[in-house]
Amino acid sequence: MTTPVIANIIEAEQGTSLWQDAWLRLSRNRLALFGLAVLVLFILIATLTPWIAPYSYTQHNLxxxxxxxxxxHWLGTDxxxxxxxxxxxxxxxxxxxxxxxxTAVALLIxxxxxxxxxxxxxxxxxxxMRMVDIIYALPFMIFIVLLMVVFGRNMLLLFLAIGAVEWLTMARIMRSQVQSLRQQEFVEAAISLGLSPATIVRRHLIPNALGPIIVYTTLTIPSVMLLEAFLSFLGLGVQPPQTSWGLLISFGAESMEEYPWLxxxxxxxxxxxxxxxxxxGDGLRDALDVRGAKD
Amino acid sequence: MLTVENLGISFVTRMGTNKAVDGISFTVEAGKITAIIGESGSGKSVACYSLLGLIPQPPGRIDSGRALFEGQDLLQLTEAQLRETRGRDIAMVFQDPMTCLNPYMTVGNQLMEPLRYHKKVSKAQARERALELLEEVGIRDPASTIDNYPHQFSGGMRQRVMIAMALINEPKLLIADEPTTALDVTIQAQILELLAALQKKRNIGILFISHDLAVVADIADTIVVMQEGKIVETGNRDDIFRHAQQPYTQKLLRAIPTGGKSEVLPKSETLLSIRNLSTWFRQGKTHVKAVDDVSFEIRRGEVLGLVGESGSGKSTIGRSILRLVPITSGEVIFDGTDITALAARELKNMRSRLQIIFQDPFASLNPRMTVFDTLAEPLLLHGLDNRSTVGASVLRLMDDVGLARSFVRKYPHEFSGGQRQRIAIGRALATRPEFVVADEPVSALDVTIQAQILDLMRELGKEYSLTILFISHDLAVVRKLADRIVVLQKGKIVEQARTSELFEQPQQPYTRQLLQSIPGRALRANAT
Structure with missing residues (x-):
């Protein structure tokens, strides 16, 4: 909710929200800050690559x-x-x-x-939840391989396929969070105020359930990246001329004795x-731990 | 027998050093009950736990002092010596009998364990001793129940088992930490009686920790009042109750709810009438009849007290009225409309006229919303204010419930329990409802705060011309506020009468038992 300005009190003290509190804790954790800095750097580089890359992507020299x-060539050539x-x-x-x-697809669903x-x-x-259980029970590797084989390999499908597998755990975590929160009296208070279920879920439940979800998200991203690398390694993911770290590692592994830098x-x-x-992820888990945040 | 001198304990955290106990001295005499009284955070439990080495170090740290028990300084003992002392010379009874017994061990085995640990006795002897003790603490037919598991006992019975366990090695000193706080009033009265009787019979010393002066009023010999880590006042019971010297002690005494309000029975029309209300919960194949065919009426402007022990269905009635739980049958007629039959849209409009205040001020506020957001939500939802006028209304509400305006942007975790309850009251009153269900609104609060909140509710009740259904397990609290009282037991109404009538001439045996169980009889005798 956007709060209108209260003009007639100047001295209103700004409270610290639990989010700000969590950020304070996180900023004391050096390792987590290092992780955050590296990620920001990599994302920045990835965004700017077409402009800052030393050579053109297609340029080769047999x-x-x-x-x-x-x-x-700072890192050599292939x-x-x-x-x-x-x-x-x-x-x-x-x-x-x-x-x-x-991961964003997984989060949303x-x-x-x-x-x-x-x-x-x-x-x-x-x-x-039975539907979730059923999808869980499918051997998901085969599921993705099938998708790739039937629809052909394309990037969008890869996003969707991986997201479609990863959302299951998100849904389970969210459900258990919401279930325990809904017993809380502030939700009953919201009901007795006359709020609609959609508003209660959006305003009272989801913000309070996000802590574990955020932590799990930071752990999902690497597993998704590994999955992509694995699929590319098998030749089912990204295909040349496009490339990904997984694909590069796969090629590098083939010639690792002669050209280890690849x-x-x-x-x-x-x-x-x-x-x-x-x-x-570790830093966030500590920072968002509500039990610690109260004192 | 136990002499504590200049005991100081602090906790070292990342935020700095916090002095929990600041140079306190007291004595516990053999054959006497010494009570330590204090509100939460006063350091009373920390002080007593340190005597048995039960304070984790770090973060705890004993700064100074001695605790002489039979010539030995308890604070200097090694861990091995402490183990010898714990359970044999000094035993403890904890607050929550639900969590202090191991659910996977039979009661008999748990009783025998400390005995077999400290003394070389055979299994048969230990069992015999355990049976004797169970008998002594008032467990019926111990021979057939000794091999039961804790969940097969009720809360009161479990606390009796805990007491038996503490006594099995014939300790000289018993430390009881709020031993009756988790129990119903009638059970509380029984346990207090039991402790007093055992103490006389065995001539042991008891150190009784409590937040409630009324509870210790009937049994304590000496009372030590603590506040913020320091001892405020020490004296024998009668001195403390008749002429307390310190303002804080006097404040505590005043906070004990005594007497009733002057009842004005309004001649106005019936605002809410509950007819044959039943709310059952499914449990496996059968039903638990939480509320079983209950009917009563509340007139406009009246405060109706709904009293009962845990499991009496009092909270379920409150929630049924507001449709927070689905009812099984019956009608709830509010100002001519049957609430149970309303469709979603009509119900939403109706909700602005009926509100609820909950027991636990820590669970009843959304931790991610500021005071402003919490109070503005109902105002905007029901269209009572628009975005430009809501600020002023929120501030007016904060004035009404006694919260400083400068707190408007703060979050719930930055407030104390009493302040949080004020926010919750503000939220309930935001839509200017006619009827409010107050579900144990002061049970989770310290006594002095409790008195403040009760006063606030009384004032606001008048100011907002509220009709209140006041739900509580505590008859003394209800008496302060209610015009009429309905007594519940196991989902059924036992008795309903005007407050003064109910207190002076209770008709039903159960009501009489409840009244006799109100702690602090000695205190009230003094007051009159």
């Missing part, structure tokens, strides 16, 4: 072949003489996009689904991102 890192730094930057665009967009099931309860809840640098980029997300 005569040059694979060369180790040098002044002209067997087609393409600049590795450029490759990694463009690969990062895809990997990060898959990670964030697929999961939060809505879980909140409705948890608030409605009873038969609605039972039906909705595996090493994409590997470092991927690992650094995953570590950062995990540090941030």
């Amino acid at each position: 005569d040059l072949g694979a060369t180790p890192p040098s002044a002209a 067997i087609f003489g393409r600049d590795m730094l450029t490759q990694i930057m463009y690969g990062g665009r895809i990997s990060l996009a898959v990670g964030f967009i697929a 999961g939060i809505t689904w879980g909140a409705i099931a948890g608030y409605a309860g009873g038969r609605v809840d039972a039906v909705m 595996l090493l640098y994409p590997g470092i980029a991927m690992t650094l991102t995953l570590f950062s997300l995990n540090f941030l």
